[in-house]
Amino acid sequence: MTTPASDKIATFITSFKSANVTSDQYHVAARALFDTVVCALAGAREPASRLVVEYARGQGPSGGARVWTTGEQLPIELAALVNGTMGHALDYDDVSSPLRGHPSVAMFPALLALGETINAEGKEVLDAYVVGFEVCLRLARAMVDDHYAKGWHSTSSIASLGAVAACARLLHLPHGQCVNALGIAVAQIAGSRQNFGTMSKPFQAGQANALALRSIGLARLGFDSSPHALDGDQGYSALYADGADLCAQMDQLGSLPFEIETGGIEIKKYPLCYATHRTLDGLMDLLAEYPGLSLSEVDRVEVLTNFRATVPLIYDCPQTGLEGKFSMQYAVTAALLDKKVGLSSFDDQAVLRPEVQAFLSRVSVREAEPPMFPRWAQLRITLRDGKVLVKRIDQLRGSKELPLSDEELVAKGVDCCAYGQPAVDAAALARACFSLPTQKLSSVFAALTPKP
Incomplete structure (x- = not known):
C-alpha cells in the first residue's frame, strides 16, 4: 500500500537535519524574513490592515504575540492573522514562481508568533521556514498549474500546508501530531483569486x-484527522487538484539542495502583482534609453507574454488602487506617465486620473500558446509618429537568477519603513534579521521597537 502524503511530510518534518542547511540558504531565509516584515510595516496604514486590527482587538483578552507595527500583544492566532494581512496588503512581499504565490507571508507571521511564545532561537525559526518552504514547493510542483488557473489562490490554498509543516518543526511535534495537523488544515483551507483587488486577498494570506x-x-491537544486527508479518494488532491499524484514530489522532500535554493525566492521591486514585473522591467529599460518619452507620444502598447503569465491580472480598467495592482493596463500606463511605479502609484486617486483612464484601452495584453515555461514578456510600443520600440525580457530582476543585492533589499526596506513606520530603523532591522542564525528571535522584535 502506498504511504499517504501526510505521512511522508510528517517523516520529513521529524527527521529534518539542520546541518544540511547551508549558510547561503540561511541568508536567503533571513532576507525573506526582512522583506516580509518591512512589507508589513509599509502596509500598516492600508484599510485592510486597519480593519483586521480593529477586528482582532474586539475578540477578547490580549497577550501572546506582538503585532509587528504597534507592539501590542494579541493571542497568537490573531497576531499571525494581523501580521500576515499587513504583510500582503500592498502585494509587495516576496514570491516563488514554482508556487505561483507568496510563501514567506504565509509562514513567517505564524512562525514569529509561535517563536515569540517559546523564546525561540533565530536558527530554529529559519530551520522551520526551510522545512515549510520545502513542503510548499513540493506540493506546488505536483499540482499548482491547473490549480491556480482554475482560480485558487495558492498563497493560501497551498502555502497553508507549508505553514503547518513549519510550525510543527519549530515545536518538534511527534509524527502522529504532524499528520493530524495537516489533516486539520485541510478542514480549513480555501482562498480564491476572485478576491484579488480587494481586502480579502491579503486576508487570505493572514x-x-x-x-x-x-x-x-488542536493536534497538540490530541485532535485527530484522516491520515489520508491530502491524497485520499475524497481528500485535498481529489478536490483541489483533480486527483493530481502527490507521491512523486513527496518522495523528493528533503533532497539536497533544498528548495529554498533550487526553487528560490524572488524579491519584488514594484508593489503590485508579480505578473506585471517583466513588462515593467522592459518598460523601465526603454524609459532609460528614451528619457524624453512621454505618455502623450504613445499611440498604443502591446504586451505579449508566455502562456498563463497573466492569469492573475483580472482588471482591464481598474477603478481603485487595489484593482490597479492586478492590471497590466494600469501598470504600463502609470509607468509611462510617472516614469516609475512605487507605493504611491496605488492610491485610488492615482488610478482615477483622467489621463490614466483614457489610456487604459490603448494597452493590449496577449498570451502565447503553451508551453508555460520558460517565462518571458515582449513589449511593443507604437508612437504617434509611427516609430516602434520593442523590448523582450527573459530574466527578471529580483528573481533567483538575478537577485537583488543585500544593499538593494535594505533600500527597499528603508522605503517601506518611511512609507508606513518611519520610527523603525530599516538598516538595524536588516542587521537583526541577517544575523538571526546566531541570535535569539527576540533580536528582531528589539529592532522593531522604536527608540525613545
Missing part, C-alpha cells in the same frame, strides 16, 4: 498563518 497555528494547537 488566514494561512492563523489556520496553521489553529491546526498545530
